[in-house]
């Protein structure tokens with residue numbers, strides 16, 4: 001027995017009886033254990049050593065070519081009442097789901113080691129943190145969880161004193177897409193994942209726990225579990241505003257979280273608190289306070305370069321795991337957008353040939369401790385979290401949606417979040433570049449009915465005497481020639497600056513039917529290489545297009561029937577009337 005908590009020991013025994021591993025290892029988070037695991041993975045080919053002179057402590061993992069992204073069609077929320085999962089989730093009856101997946105787990109760890117990973121989502125000493133235990137047969141998962149969560153002995157101690165934890169059972173199985181399921185049982189605080197070793201399918205603390213189960217718990221407990229980055233923006237005067245932003249997968253969270261201010265902005269400094277997940281609690285002061293439940297980044301590699309995200313490039317030269325990237329002749333990790341070097345091997349380990357597609361898989365990732373980021377904010381360890389001044393929604397929209405606008409108030413902001421749509425990306429299997437509704441960037445991650453979720457958002461906001469302002473951005477507008485119209489990346493600070501000016505009452509804004517846009521001259525474009533007519537277009541409200549958009553939003557929300565809050569429909573009608 002490895003724990004003082006009987007219920008934990010018992011669950012571990014039950015899982016071992018089902019999966020029949022050769023050996024059970026409790027993960028303590030220590031350096032020694034990690035070194036031993038890495039040595040073992042280097043020996044069996046799970047990890048490949050990268051150039052240790054240029055990249056000490058860096059390794060490459062090549063996943064099965066059919067296991068390179070989240071699988072939304074195989075992800076289920078299993079609630080006793082189907083309506084609680086909502087039209088936004090795939091649903092299975094809990095008993096049927098257990099039977100189905102336990103059938104796959106039976107005997108699946110024979111010949112393998114079973115790892116027991118106690119982890120804490122959030123600072124160990126924060127009342128807002130939540131713990132879990134993941135059982136897995138993948139050492140790659142263990143090493144990733146060690147970077148992505150506070151894993152090991154301190155987490156186990158917290159679990160033992162609290163007496164409760166989220167149960168996550170994972171096996172890579174045969175990595176067969178036909179025998180793959182990611183199942184959630186929110187009523188039992190249980191996750192079962194079989195048949196994938198990749199990211200959100202396998203690192204159960206991340207999307208499965210910190211979003212799907214946590215959103216369910218947050219609804220019951222009066223807080224919010226969101227797919228958001230958290231960034232601190234410090235002005236030359238020294239004041240720092242914290243902003244939380246929800247963009248769908250591969251739509252710019254990591255980049256915004258660690259942006260480097262443009263040269264035109266001396267004295268500005270950006271602090272990274274989190275890049276993917278944000279838990280927000282109403283504070284006694286009537287504000288929302290946020291923690292990042294993670295301790296590392298599982299970031300998109302392609303497109304990450306010296307010009308776009310220098311902070312990320314700088315943190316990736318040591319102690320990082322790269323998944324599905326290419327390599328150069330001198331064995332450095334490489335992906336499209338990184339450098340002018342040439343790849344010699346692609347992500348599948350084949351000799352690189354342009355005819356085979358990109359060298360790195362479009363969803364290739366890096367895993368790294370957040371402490372290695374130059375812009376890492378010590379506030380990420382603050383058990384109280386950081387106060388949120390603004391919430392930002394945004395997606396990839398080639399047309400219509402302006403660069404930035406602000407919601408009238410919180411309730412309108414909930415509509416703005418619920419109305420989000422974005423082009424699909426390589427972060428999930430399936431078609432890329434198709435616009436779909438993705439409310440609050442939570443379409444793949446909300447653990448319950450979106451109708452109830454919007455109602456919960458309205459309720460949380462109504463209880464705040466000093467709610468964050470709510471904005472919507474779009475870095476991805478394209479010209480007729482198909483080029484991005486806004487420079488993006490570091491220059492996105494200009495948009496954050498306008499938001500802060502709004503928060504502090506310095507910017508008047510321009511009232512439009514869809515919300516408030518920057519008035520003439522309010523957006524700082526000093527030193528920016530952008531034609532005035534392009535900027536104009538980015539900040540124009542196309543009434544005709546918006547009428548059609550609002551109709552589509554109305555139809556989408558109607559799909560949630562009675563569960564869709566009438567207040568949200570009223571907000572939509574208010575905007576529609578303003579447009580007419």
Ligand code: GTP
Nearest residue numbers: 249250251252253254255300302303427475488489
């Ligand atoms: P997940 O980890 O999947 O949740 O993604 P994310 O939201 O953190 O996205 P990330 O910041 O990793 O960016 C994904 C892709 O979008 C990368 O290839 C970036 O280079 C690109 N990107 C990010 N910000 C911008 C921007 O402002 N403009 C443009 N054009 N591309 C951007």
Ligand code: SPV
Nearest residue numbers: 070199200206207249427
């Ligand atoms: C996302 O897809 O939003 C990610 C990557 O952050 S994963 O961990 O695979 O969910």
Ligand code: MN
Nearest residue numbers: 227249250276
């Ligand atoms: Mn994400």
